[in-house]
Amino acid sequence: RAKERGGNRIECFTTTLNEVSLERQELESCLREALQNDELQMYYQPQFFMDGRLAGAEALLRWNHPLLGTVPPMKFIPLAEESRLILPIGEWALREACGQMAKWQAISPTPLLLAVNVSVLQFANGDWDACVAKALADTGLDPKCLELELTESMVMRQDHEDLVPLHRLREIGTRIAIDDFGTGYSSLSYLQRLPITTLKLDQSFTAALQSEDPQTSSENIVRAVIQLAHSLHLTVVAEGVETEGQRDMLELLGCDCLQGFLLGRPLPADAFEALLEFMSTKQFLKKGGRAPEE
Numbered sequence: 001r002a003k004e005r006g007g008n009r010i011e012c013f014t015t016t017l018n019e020v021s022l023e024r025q026e027l028e029s030c031l032r033e034a035l036q037n038d039e040l041q042m043y044y045q046p047q048f049f050m051d052g053r054l055a056g057a058e059a060l061l062r063w064n065h066p067l068l069g070t071v072p073p074m075k076f077i078p079l080a081e082e083s084r085l086i087l088p089i090g091e092w093a094l095r096e097a098c099g100q101m102a103k104w105q106a107i108s109p110t111p112l113l114l115a116v117n118v119s120v121l122q123f124a125n126g127d128w129d130a131c132v133a134k135a136l137a138d139t140g141l142d143p144k145c146l147e148l149e150l151t152e153s154m155v156m157r158q159d160h161e162d163l164v165p166l167h168r169l170r171e172i173g174t175r176i177a178i179d180d181f182g183t184g185y186s187s188l189s190y191l192q193r194l195p196i197t198t199l200k201l202d203q204s205f206t207a208a209l210q211s212e213d214p215q216t217s218s219e220n221i222v223r224a225v226i227q228l229a230h231s232l233h234l235t236v237v238a239e240g241v242e243t244e245g246q247r248d249m250l251e252l253l254g255c256d257c258l259q260g261f262l263l264g265r266p267l268p269a270d271a272f273e274a275l276l277e278f279m280s281t282k283q284f285l286k287k288g289g290r291a292p293e294e
């Protein structure tokens, strides 16, 4: 009986694997058509300075499939990378977001930053920096308003000459962020070597900031990271801020910018624009205007 059960289990396991690979293949062919069929959309999650001013937005890809519904990035980005579809998709995402932000700069009283995620395949592609520069030129977005998000693992292993595109982009004013900072291998020496401007503290660190006591070990780690970043003249953005307690602690620890569900979820372009208009009015009022009703 034991043998029988074991046999069944293996069979079940095999069936599951086949189903998974079938689903992946189907997903991949759907993804291949997603761009043409206009199923991809950019969402924008607001980022704020500690004093509450709007700092900018991170552009995040969404895939709305007519039958599958909303496919989360965690599911389709790895697939897009394996199939190299991330190259056309990533380029579309960059151009779409830059075009959108160029329009928003025109109605915003202060310059806003647009953060765009970059895949390792885009980064490794020879003409990557030219591609970014062209997207900026074509959309009219000021290079200083673009922040490219790379991960630690992408930049850590690169030789000096592989980093030339990064230096070129930095030279035209584009900002470079390390996303999910603290989750990769941390040989911290690369922070000095690379032309980066920003550390995005991974949301696992933010999540660990639960206590009221500024002396617990997670608070100490975050404080040390912020001090290190500031000593290298880097800006620190905390990701995944969900509670008032986390926000207060991050303020106490000297963090520069916040991003998270507490302050705002990723929004479609029209909803982000409404937020922008609302924030602009508030900022105008702060500059000396008076609230109509108080």
Ligand code: C2E
Residues within 6 Å of the ligand: 045, 059, 060, 061, 072, 073, 074, 077, 090, 093, 117, 118, 119, 149, 179, 180, 203, 239, 240, 241, 242, 259, 260, 261, 262, 266
């Ligand atoms: P990421 O770049 O680290 O983006 C932050 C993720 O955290 C987003 O998930 C965002 O919706 C989520 N998030 C923001 N605030 C909170 C919060 O308070 N709590 C929690 N639990 N989550 C929060 P999303 O949009 O599902 O994206 C997941 C990942 O997919 C991104 O992580 C990024 O690595 C990748 N991705 C998204 N868009 C693109 C893109 O255009 N290109 C590339 N290459 N990757 C992308």
Ligand code: MG
Residues within 6 Å of the ligand: 058, 117, 149, 179
């Ligand atoms: Mg990111």
Ligand code: MG
Residues within 6 Å of the ligand: 179, 180, 200, 202, 239
């Ligand atoms: Mg991140």
Ligand code: MG
Residues within 6 Å of the ligand: 180
């Ligand atoms: Mg992440």
